[in-house]
Amino acid sequence: MSKFCPYCGEELIDNAKFCKSCGKSLEDFKSSPGTQNIQYPPSAVENDHTFATVLGYIFAILIPLFGIIISVYLLTRNDSQKAARHGKYILILSIFIWIISFLLIR
Template sequence: MSKFCPSCGEQLADNAKFCKNCGMNLETQQQTQQTTGTQQTMPPYEVQKVEEDHKIAIIIGYVFAILIPIIGVFIGVYLVTRKDSEKASLHGKIIIALSAVIWFISFKLMGY
């Protein structure tokens, strides 16, 4: 017989002590139910969306945009396509523009 987490509804093993999804302590919940004799209703578990950081990719993107612009363009495209972070998308656009400018300047300095 399977049991379910009273907080998030995740299906659990019969001998589970904690919910593998939300981390709720199931032993405390069972003790509370035994003490009061009733099943407590938990408020709905809300998952807050956390924006991905992408700090390392942003830093590497700026470094490569200056040193090796073609790699900076690839990293910029990677950051622009991140749907989970507006900040990463903005920095990706800046990195692509910076790479293009550095690339243009380097070709002008070489005489092309």
């Protein structure tokens, strides 16, 4: 059974002392009486920005400038680590495609 952070709802690994998402100490929470066996479901579904991610990859290949714009959008999303990771990949792909296209035009 999965455990979740009581502060932000992020799924935790076994024996975690700190939440990997919000960084809050779980030791204080575990030491409180009556809270040892409580399981917390995520408070909200993480917004993974799937539509923007898919558009970002498509634009990174077809129109790198738009890929860069979407990657910056994804990189600035504080509500999803997954979106930020894809934003970084899209940015790298967009710049790579843009450089290759300039080299092929010359």
